[in-house]
Amino acid sequence: MLEVRGGNPLDGTVRVRGAKNLVPKAMVASLLGETPSVLRGVPQIRDVEIVTGLLELHGVRVASGPDGDQTDGELHLDPADVASGSIVDIDAHAGSSRIPILFCGPLLHSLGQAFIPDLGGCHIGDRPINFHLDVLRKFGAEVDKTPGGIMLKAHSRLQGTKVELPYPSVGATEQVLLTAVRAEGVTELRGAAIEPEIMDLIALLQKMGAIITVDTDRVVRIEGVDSLRGFIHRALPDRNETASWASAALATGGDIFVEGASQPELITFLNVFRKIGGEFDVQETGIRFRHPGGKLRSFALETDVHPGFMTDWQQPLVVAMTQAEGLSIIHETVYENRFGFTDALRDMGAQIQLYRECLGGTPCRFGRRNYQHSAVISGPTDLKGTRIDVPDLRGGFSHLIAALAAQGTSEVHGIELINRGYENFLDKLIGLGAEVSA
Ligand SMILES: CC(=O)N[C@H]1[C@@H](OP(=O)(O)OP(=O)(O)OC[C@H]2O[C@@H](n3ccc(=O)[nH]c3=O)[C@H](O)[C@@H]2O)O[C@H](CO)[C@@H](O)[C@@H]1O
Ligand SMILES: C=C(OP(=O)(O)O)C(=O)O
Structure with missing residues (x-):
């Protein structure tokens, strides 16, 4: 179990190494x-x-x-x-x-x-x-x-x-x-x-x-x-870990330099990040991601196979989207059941509604098949700390970001699942100024 005291921006540098998926x-x-x-x-x-x-x-x-x-x-x-x-x-x-x-x-x-x-x-x-x-x-x-x-x-x-x-x-x-x-x-x-x-x-x-x-x-x-x-x-660097830290910067109003991040595999993510209102700066040794202050903009996106918007980026980005003005829509077309993690976000105060319909231009394999695979997020909403059980790798990381963006203290249970794909994530969080204790 991890106790997380939220409400502070994440600020500093993290390093990513080879991709979990390679x-x-x-x-x-x-x-x-x-x-x-x-x-x-x-x-x-x-x-x-x-x-x-x-x-x-x-x-x-x-x-x-x-x-x-x-x-x-x-x-x-x-x-x-x-x-x-x-x-x-x-x-x-x-x-x-x-x-x-x-x-x-x-x-x-x-x-x-x-x-x-x-x-x-x-x-x-x-x-x-x-x-x-x-x-x-x-x-x-x-x-x-x-x-x-x-x-x-x-x-x-x-x-x-x-x-x-x-x-x-x-x-x-x-x-x-x-x-x-x-x-x-x-x-x-x-x-x-x-x-x-x-x-x-x-x-x-x-x-x-x-x-x-x-x-x-x-x-x-x-x-x-x-x-x-x-x-x-x-091994090529982990683009999914990079996108996760980028979303963490956006959700907490922070500024994170991801050392080792590589731009070409992240072009699609970077476009969305910019459209939502995040700023990034591609440097020789990595990419700096930051929330420039002011309001984030809502956005509609569909996950897809490459070169589309990678499904593994979706979960952490949803947390940032709870802080955007207006209605954001996400149509998940790769997995039929990837919005389970939003239950905990709703408990924290997020307004997220799930739909069985394909809310996007791409009809997918899950349309008319009774899967809640589209989400509408209405923001911005203040998040408040709560007790969370980590469901899976990206969902767990997303819950951590949400707890860090929230006011008050959260108890996050089952964090060992996050080790499957995030190297030293606790040390990295502490290095970014997160108030967490095991
Ligand atoms: C270890 C690893 O690299 N994991 C990644 C890999 O998972 P993984 O390789 O398991 O994902 P797939 O691309 O195979 O799955 C995509 C879709 O195809 C379906 N399917 C797949 C195989 C099959 O035999 N039958 C079938 O129906 C799956 O249920 C899913 O709906 O690619 C996914 C899609 O980019 C990523 O989210 C995962 O992070
Ligand atoms: C779905 C993922 O991984 P795996 O295929 O290893 O479960 C992921 O990395 O987000």
């Missing part, structure tokens, strides 16, 4: 190499710990670089002794993260079999894995669902195939990439996701010797090769 996947990719890999910019977050544990269970030696992992976050990954882990030990990771599903392709190539525990991740919708399993079957894998997870077998080398994703899923695109690079023959993927973290994964796989072409219209072609070598790679 680093654990890059670690999985090291399984594909015949020589060791070096990954830099690795943050100390729970998802990295989970994947480290899973890799070690499969015989990969994982060690920090010469400076520990303090400055450069360097990780050495040596897959020389890859072996099947014990199902009981692997199963202990059930429900921990979404990354285990990406072990399928690399383990099938190395060992001909894989056991994948049930996935975890944020509870923001059903999050099925049907695309992943369909794709793996197309490559020739035998897939059996068991009570504790999924058992996969490859009786011979996996074969390149043609895949068309019904929706540009990030994870399913990564599944195809990590499987196709060592399959026999060519794989053509249509309907691919093209998020910056996927492009960074492709860059890393290319360093390993993979042959991957990204064509127009979400088409990716992969020519399978017989073997790959290890990589040396610096």
